[in-house]
Amino acid sequence: MLSPSTMNLDRFRKLEEYKTVPSLAYILLxxxxxxxxxxxxxxxxxxxxxx
Numbered sequence: 202m203l204s205p206s207t208m209n210l211d212r213f214r215k216l217e218e219y220k221t222v223p224s225l226a227y228i229l230l231x232x233x234x235x236x237x238x239x240x241x242x243x244x245x246x247x248x249x250x251x252x
Contacts, residue, residue, distance in 0.1 A: 202231045220246050 203211050212230060219228055220243055228246070230239040 202233055205234050208232070208234075219243065 216228065216230075219225055222243075225243045228239075228241045228243055230241075232238065
């Protein structure tokens with residue numbers, strides 16, 4: 202869940218940290234202010250062609 206006060210931190214800096222966790226397969230970000238979501242495959246974000 203993205204908090205309005207930390208949204209940019211979570212969407213950019215923390216996302217880079219999440220991508221380094223080997224056991225993390227998917228990332229789901231939920232925007233509580235705009236009723237939006239973003240679902241990502243962590244392997245694809247890291248350039249894994251088999252993702």
